[in-house]
Amino acid sequence: MQFKPYARSLAVALSLALVAGCSSTGGTQDGSMDGTRDGSGASSTGVSDGRASGSGYGGTAGASGQQADGRIPQQRTIYFEFDSDRIRTEFEPVLAANARYLRENGNARVVLQGHTDERGTREYNMALGERRARSVEQFLSVQGVSPSQVEVVSYGEERPAARGQNEEAFAQNRRVVFAY
Incomplete structure (x- = not known):
């Protein structure tokens, strides 16, 4: 029968397509609230308050999170209210610091990664x-x-920073990450 070799080739091709489609090409998800590995910008509630608290890179950081020596700002994640795309005023200094860095470094590029919590359709x-x-x-x-x-880039609910079915986890997942 001629159908059998064709079906086998089709099955192999579909398997390869499935494996390629499921592979991850994004950055790491360390689960920190402020885009740093140590999470030093997070408040006791688990949601970052928008202020830099230490440099994390050896430079000194100002109140807006901008590194004094022109490095990428320490805080690179901002958070949103439920079902909202409105920027919260407490994160405007974080955005201003990242904007200043990008203006002063014309060759720098950033990917803004939009995320949501798991509530709602995909x-x-x-x-x-x-x-x-x-x-x-x-x-x-x-x-x-x-x-x-x-x-x-939007990842929707696909790359959560925190697992869980509670408001603390949901709040950590409603974010935009600056990926330099």
């Missing part, structure tokens, strides 16, 4: 993650950052 969460990242992109644009330096 499609809705992908759209919400994109809206969150676009609101950050718009803030950066108003601050004078070149659009060619910024890329927007």
Whole structure:
């Protein structure tokens, strides 16, 4: 029968496509709240308050999180309210520090990674993650950052920073991460 070799080739091709589609190409997910490995910018509630608390890189950080020596700002994650893409005022200094870094380093590029908690449909969460990242992109644009330096990606609920079915975990997952 001629069908058997064709079916076997098709099964191999589909298996390879499935494996390639499931592989991860993103960065690491260390679960820290502020984009640093040690999580030093997190408050006792588990949600970062938008202020830098130490440099983490050997330089000194100002109140806005900007490194004094021109390095990438320490705090690279901001958080959102439930079902919202509005930037919270407490994170504006974080955004301003990242905008300043990008303006002063014209060759620097950033990917704004939009995330959501697991509530809502997959499609809705992908759209919400994109809206969150676009609101950050718009803030950066108003601050004078070149659009060619910024890329927007939405991961929706697919890359949680925290596992769990409680408000603390949900709050950690509603975020935009600056990936330099």
